[in-house]
Amino acid sequence: MGLALAVDSPLTAPVEDDQALIAATLAGRSEAFGELVSRYQRAVYHLAVRTLHDRTEAEDAAQEAFLKAYRALATFRPGAKFSTWIFTICYRACCDRLAKRKRFSGEELPDRADSAAGPELLAERSDEAERLRAAIDGLPEKYRTVITLYHLQGKQYEEIATVLNLPLGTVKTHLFRAKEQLRKALTA
């Protein structure tokens, strides 16, 4: 059974559509970029929230991603997927923020499970989606990001590998372990 893509229209839309919007933006049609933002804002914000665990920071990171994408739009490679590109920019913005946070607090953030989402909290969240969300939040950062991109991009492992700049095998291993941990958390 295939995993349906989590975003309404953007990721199921043909690549040409995004290309046309990018070309129109570069030609000076501002509403074309507005359409791109409308398509991807939820997915980009979702990735930032899941990676950073902080809505205010996620908002800034997502906005920064769109700003950088807009400035670098002329360098966008024709034929590439805009979703992969914007997710990559957003993920890097999140990594920068995580690195800053780590530098200032001395926390081991990237590989640390979220202590706020322990088994007690999981038990309190009765709703399945909430339990799943809490279980994802409880994953170490590297697994959480892989599972979030899997959620956003579907079974497009190569796209996930591109966004995270990881080998394909590592992505598959991380995904396998992330699912194992999620299963354990959800059945506990």
Add this chain to the structure above:
Amino acid sequence: MSYDDDALDLALAALPLEEPPADFHARVMAATVYRPEPAARPWEVWLLGTFVALAAWVAWIVAATPHAGERIVATLSDAVQTAGLSSDYVVLWLAIGVSAAWWLSTITVPSSPGRVEAK
């Protein structure tokens, strides 16, 4: 409830995305396409600032030095003499050279038919 691979995939697919704040789109647009162009680029501001500072420094030197005006005029006329610019022939050839350079810069060379414009 037990979660096999398919059930977990289904649960993940059904997980709603986080909703960005209502004004998120407007803020992104304001920071990108609707952002007013700055009156001057940073390097232009730096260049202008450098010129102003240099001009102020020269003005200060001139004001502080006795007979600075006469000295500057003398130095400049010496430089003109040394460069040969006081000679009519040199000035004539210089004018011809500048005119030729300007004329060449106005010529438009047509691109070859086989060349494809980069998109």
